[in-house]
Amino acid sequence: MVIKSKKSTIDRFRVWRDALPLEHRYTGGIGGQRFFESLKKRGVLLASRCSKCGVSYLPPRGYCEKCFEATDDWVDVKEVGSLYSHTLSFETREGRSLKSPVVFGLVKFEGIEGGLIHRIEGVHPTELAFGMKLKPKIKPSNRRSGSITDILFFSPAETA
Numbered sequence: 001m002v003i004k005s006k007k008s009t010i011d012r013f014r015v016w017r018d019a020l021p022l023e024h025r026y027t028g029g030i031g032g033q034r035f036f037e038s039l040k041k042r043g044v045l046l047a048s049r050c051s052k053c054g055v056s057y058l059p060p061r062g063y064c065e066k067c068f069e070a071t072d073d074w075v076d077v078k079e080v081g082s083l084y085s086h087t088l089s090f091e092t093r094e095g096r097s098l099k100s101p102v103v104f105g106l107v108k109f110e111g112i113e114g115g116l117i118h119r120i121e122g123v124h125p126t127e128l129a130f131g132m133k134l135k136p137k138i139k140p141s142n143r144r145s146g147s148i149t150d151i152l153f154f155s156p157a158e159t160a
């Protein structure tokens, strides 16, 4: 296509302002598939593991970042993780203000590379601390669908 005329002012363009209700889906790949199946069927977080060098990954990865081999093993992740970082959200995804902020945190697990970002509940934002022990609250088995929302939130692990 050849552009034959040059627009010199923008007032000649029509402007349409609106919102497009877009949704997108993507596959989780082999690792994601097994992670969500484990979450749905067993209520357990699953990590992939490289049998060559022994490094485990959450979320599961198909290839080892350390030695570039295909990860070919799976391990259950220990239930208790620790808070690595967090942030507060004062608005919904649609931009509406919340009465109280929602806390999102990155939870890492001992011996596992990576971690999960999820809601943190059961602790006042001023009491959040690096390294705080957290555990996932997972939906009852009859309500799980094989999605990340099968984890309702992470909350402080009881210390005995």
Ligand SMILES: [Zn+2]
Residues within 6 Å of the ligand: 050, 051, 052, 053, 054, 055, 064, 065, 066, 067, 068, 069
């Ligand atoms: Zn490896």
